[in-house]
Amino acid sequence: MTSRTIRARDRPVFGVDVQSGDVRGDDPSYALVILDPVDDDDPDAPDVDGPLARVTRDVVSLRKLRRLIDDREPLFVATDNAYELAPDKNALVGFLRSLPDGTRLVQVTGAERPEPLSRVASRHGIPYGKKPMKEAEAAARLAAANVGHEVTAFTDETTVKVSRGRSTGKGGWSQDRYTRRIHGNVRKRTRQVQSKLREANLEFEREVTEKYGGYANAVFTVEARPEDIPVSNSRAGDVRVEVERERRDGIEYEPLVKRRDRVIVGIDPGTTTAVAVVGLDGTVHALYSSRTADTAAVTEWIIEQGRPILVAADVEPMPETVEKFRRSFDAAGWRPTTDLPVDEKLHRTREASYENDHERDALAAALYAYDAHADQFERITEKTPPRLDREEVIAGVVAGGASVEAVIEDLRADADGRAEGDENGATSEKDPTEPERTEEEETIRRLRDRVDRLESHAESLETDLADRDDRIAELEAELEDARREERIEARSRRIVSRLERETDRLERERDEARETVAELEGKVETLKELWRLDHSNFDDVAADRGLTSVKVVEQFTLDALDAADEAYGLVAGDVVYLRDASGAGRRTAERLAETDPRAVIRDGNLSEVADQVLFDHGIPVVPASAVDVREVDELAVAEESELEAAVDDWESRAERRRRDERAERLDRIISEHRAGTELETEE
Numbered sequence: 001m002t003s004r005t006i007r008a009r010d011r012p013v014f015g016v017d018v019q020s021g022d023v024r025g026d027d028p029s030y031a032l033v034i035l036d037p038v039d040d041d042d043p044d045a046p047d048v049d050g051p052l053a054r055v056t057r058d059v060v061s062l063r064k065l066r067r068l069i070d071d072r073e074p075l076f077v078a079t080d081n082a083y084e085l086a087p088d089k090n091a092l093v094g095f096l097r098s099l100p101d102g103t104r105l106v107q108v109t110g111a112e113r114p115e116p117l118s119r120v121a122s123r124h125g126i127p128y129g130k131k132p133m134k135e136a137e138a139a140a141r142l143a144a145a146n147v148g149h150e151v152t153a154f155t156d157e158t159t160v161k162v163s164r165g166r167s168t169g170k171g172g173w174s175q176d177r178y179t180r181r182i183h184g185n186v187r188k189r190t191r192q193v194q195s196k197l198r199e200a201n202l203e204f205e206r207e208v209t210e211k212y213g214g215y216a217n218a219v220f221t222v223e224a225r226p227e228d229i230p231v232s233n234s235r236a237g238d239v240r241v242e243v244e245r246e247r248r249d250g251i252e253y254e255p256l257v258k259r260r261d262r263v264i265v266g267i268d269p270g271t272t273t274a275v276a277v278v279g280l281d282g283t284v285h286a287l288y289s290s291r292t293a294d295t296a297a298v299t300e301w302i303i304e305q306g307r308p309i310l311v312a313a314d315v316e317p318m319p320e321t322v323e324k325f326r327r328s329f330d331a332a333g334w335r336p337t338t339d340l341p342v343d344e345k346l347h348r349t350r351e352a353s354y355e356n357d358h359e360r361d362a363l364a365a366a367l368y369a370y371d372a373h374a375d376q377f378e379r380i381t382e383k384t385p386p387r388l389d390r391e392e393v394i395a396g397v398v399a400g401g402a403s404v405e406a407v408i409e410d411l412r413a414d415a416d417g418r419a420e421g422d423e424n425g426a427t428s429e430k431d432p433t434e435p436e437r438t439e440e441e442e443t444i445r446r447l448r449d450r451v452d453r454l455e456s457h458a459e460s461l462e463t464d465l466a467d468r469d470d471r472i473a474e475l476e477a478e479l480e481d482a483r484r485e486e487r488i489e490a491r492s493r494r495i496v497s498r499l500e501r502e503t504d505r506l507e508r509e510r511d512e513a514r515e516t517v518a519e520l521e522g523k524v525e526t527l528k529e530l531w532r533l534d535h536s537n538f539d540d541v542a543a544d545r546g547l548t549s550v551k552v553v554e555q556f557t558l559d560a561l562d563a564a565d566e567a568y569g570l571v572a573g574d575v576v577y578l579r580d581a582s583g584a585g586r587r588t589a590e591r592l593a594e595t596d597p598r599a600v601i602r603d604g605n606l607s608e609v610a611d612q613v614l615f616d617h618g619i620p621v622v623p624a625s626a627v628d629v630r631e632v633d634e635l636a637v638a639e640e641s642e643l644e645a646a647v648d649d650w651e652s653r654a655e656r657r658r659r660d661e662r663a664e665r666l667d668r669i670i671s672e673h674r675a676g677t678e679l680e681t682e683e
Contacts, residue, residue: 015140078143108148180213187214266366274358
C-alpha cells in the first residue's frame with residue numbers, strides 16, 4: 001500500500017463538478033461528492049471493500065465549497081477541469097493559494113489537453129454518468145485511485161520569513177531600548193525557527209539582515225512544502241512569521257503517480273560508462289555518465305528513468321556489457337551495420353546538450369535506434385484501440401516479438417478478466433444504496449456504456465481529424481511559403497548565373513586584350529630597338545632633314561644629368577633639353593657646363609646662380625617656347641632653323657648683358673677710385 005493510499009484512509013476526497021451557472025457569473029453552484037474514509041472498527045460502517053466507502057452528496061455554492069475545504073482539509077479536490085473553479089489563471093493561482101496545507105487540486109482528465117471524463121472513467125473501470133453529481137463522483141473516485149494530475153502554481157520550496165511585528169518608530173520609553181528589544185526578539189524567534197527546521201531534518205538556506213540589537217528580518221528558503229514544515233504563520237507581539245510557497249512562472253500539471261514509461265536506452269561502455277534515455281516519441285529524457293559506477297548502480301539509474309524496450313549501441317558488434325544490460329531488461333537490441341562515424345553522431349545529437357563524448361555516443365545510439373523503429377511505432381499506434389496503452393502494445397511487439405494483433409488480444413483479455421473480477425468481487429465501486437439490476441437493465445447499462453465509449457471515441461476521432469486538418473492546412477501554408485521561397489531563390493540563381501556568365505565573358509575579353517596589349521608592346525619594343533640600331537647615326541640623319549637631335553634631361557639635378565649621361569651620353573656640342581629647369585644650384589650648373597653643350601633648351605626658369613654659371617661659360621640658354629622640341633620615346637629633335645634663331649637671339653642679349661656688366665664694372669672701378677682719392681685728400 002502506498003503512502004498516498006494510507007493518507008487517503010485518513011482524509012476525505014472531494015469530487016466537484018459545475019451543477020448550474022458559470023464560474024464567470026455571479027452565483028455558480030457545484031455538485032459535491034465527498035468520499036470519507038471508513039473506520040474498520042466502526043460497527044455502523046458499511047460492509048464494503050476499499051479504503052473509501054462512505055459517500056456524501058450535496059449541491060453547494062462556491063463560498064460554501066471553500067468553507068468545507070477549509071473545515072475538512074481534504075486530501076484531494078478533484079474535478080475534470082480546474083477552470084471550473086476559477087475564471088482565469090490569476091484566479092486559479094489565488095484558489096490554489098487558499099487551499100489548506102496538504103490539500104491538492106487534481107484534474108483527473110489529464111494535463112494541458114485533457115481527455116473526456118467518460119473515457120478516463122471507462123479506462124479505469126469507474127462508474128460514470130453525464131449528470132453533474134455522477135461526474136463529481138467519478139472525479140472523486142479517480143483521484144482516490146491516484147488517477148490524474150495535480151494542478152500547481154508553486155514549487156516544492158517554501159519561504160519562511162521572520163520579521164518585525166511592529167514599527168520601530170516611536171516607543172514608550174527610550175528609542176534605542178525599544179528598537180533593541182524588537183530586534184532582539186526577531187533574533188530569538190529566528191533561532192527557534194532554525195532549531196525546528198533542523199530537528200525536522202529539512203534542508204534550508206538562511207539570509208538575515210542584522211540591525212541594532214539583533215535582526216531586522218530573517219528569510220529561510222526550505223526544500224519542502226508548507227505541510228511538511230513545523231512552522232506556521234503567526235504574529236505575536238514584536239515578531240511576525242510568514243510561510244509562503246515559492247511561485248512558479250505559470251500553472252503546471254504534475255501526475256499523482258509518476259508512471260515509468262517505456263523508453264529506449266543507449267549505452268556506451270568503457271572506463272566511463274554513459275547512458276542515454278529516449279522516449280518512444282524521440283524526446284531525450286536523461287543522460288548519465290560515471291567513471292566509478294558499477295553495473296548495479298547503472299541498472300538502478302535506468303530503472304528510475306523507465307522500462308527499456310530497446311537497448312542500443314553505436315558499434316558493431318554489440319559490446320558484451322551492453323548485451324548484458326539488454327538481457328537483464330529482457331529488451332530488444334539495436335546496433336548499426338557498421339560503427340557510427342563521429343561526424344554522423346555529431347549531426348544527430350546537434351540539438352541535445354551533453355557533457356562529454358561518452359554521453360554523445362550513448363545518445364546517438366539511442367536516437368538512431370529510435371529512427372530505425374519510428375515507422376514501426378507509428379504503425380502500431382494506428383492499429384492500437386483508444387482504450388489500450390499504446391506503449392504496452394509497442395513493448396509487446398518490439399521487445400516480446402509478437403504481432404500487433406496478438407498483443408492487443410492479450411491486453412484485451414487481461415482487461416476483461418480484471419473487469420469480470422471487479423464485477424464478481426469488488427463492491428467498493430458500487431453504491432450499496434442502489435437496488436439490484438435485472439438482466440435487462442444490466443444489458444441496457446452495458447449498451448449505454450458502450451454507446452458512451454463509442455461517442456467518446458468518435459469525439460476523440462473528430463478532435464484528431466480536426467487537428468490533422470489544421471496540421472494539413474499548416475503544412476500546406478508552409479509548403480506554399482517554401483515554394484515561393486524556392487521560386488525566389490531559383491530566380492536569384494538564374495540572375496546570378498547570367499551575371500556570372502557575363503562576368504566570365506568580360507574577364508575572358510579582358511585577358512585577351514591584355515595578352516594583345518602585351519604582344520603589341522613587345523613588338524613596339526622590338527621595333528624601337530631595331531630603329532635605334534638602324535639609326536645609330538641619328539645626328540647625320542637629322543641634319544639631312546634640317547633637324548638637330550636633342551638629348552632630354554628630366555630635371556636639372558645631378559642625378560638626372562648622370563642618368564642621361566648613362567643612357568645616351570652627354571658630349572660637347574649636344575643640344576640639351578631640360579624638361580624641368582628649376583631648382584639647380586652652382587654645382588649642378590657647373591656639371592652641365594663641363595659637357596660643353598652647344599645650347600640648352602629650358603622648360604621653366606633657371607635659378608640666378610645656374611643662369612650665371614652657364615652665362616659665364618658661354619652656353620646659350622633658350623626657352624622651350626622658342627624651339628619646338630618633338631619627342632619619340634628617349635629620342636627628341638628640333639628644327640635647326642628655330643634653334644639657330646633662338647641662339648642668335650641669345651647671343652644678342654648676351655652681348656648687351658656683357659656690355660652692361662663691363663659698364664657696371666667700369667662704374668664700380670671709377671667709384672672705388674674716386675672714393676680712394678677723396679680719402680687721400682682728406683688726409
